[in-house]
Each structure stands twice: as structure tokens, then as C-alpha cells.
Amino acid sequence: MSSSVTGEAAMAVNSKKAAVYLLVVFVLYVIITDPAKAADYVQIGFEGISDAAKAIGDFFTWLADGAQ
Secondary structure: OHHHHHHHHHHHHHHHHHHHHHHHHHHHHHHHHOHHHHHHHHHHHHHHHHHHHHHHHHHHHHHHOOOO
16 A cells, blocks of 8 residues: 555656646746746736735734724
């Protein structure tokens, strides 16, 4: 039984490696073929992270104020 569990774990690790590899290849492809669009994607990503951080800050401020 442990050999099948080990085999499944190895397959999961290999699947993750393949997914990361494909993601890296896709990102490089987008950067090489359309750098302006890649920059737009990065800007959108940072805006999303900034909005999420602001929302978390607002939530904790609301909690600190007594959740009213």
C-alpha cells in the first residue's frame, strides 16, 4: 500500500513541476511577443494586490472599532 501512496505523491509532484514549467513558458511567451500587454498584466496584478491589502486593512480597522 505504501508504494502506491508514494507513487501518487511522486505523480503529484511531477504534475506541479509540469504546471509551473508551462506557466513560466507562457509568461515568457507573453513578455517576448507583447511586452506592453505584459506590463499591463503586471500593473493589473499589483492593483489587485493593493486593493486586497486595503480591504484587509479596512476590515481590521472595523474590528478594532468594535465591529460597528
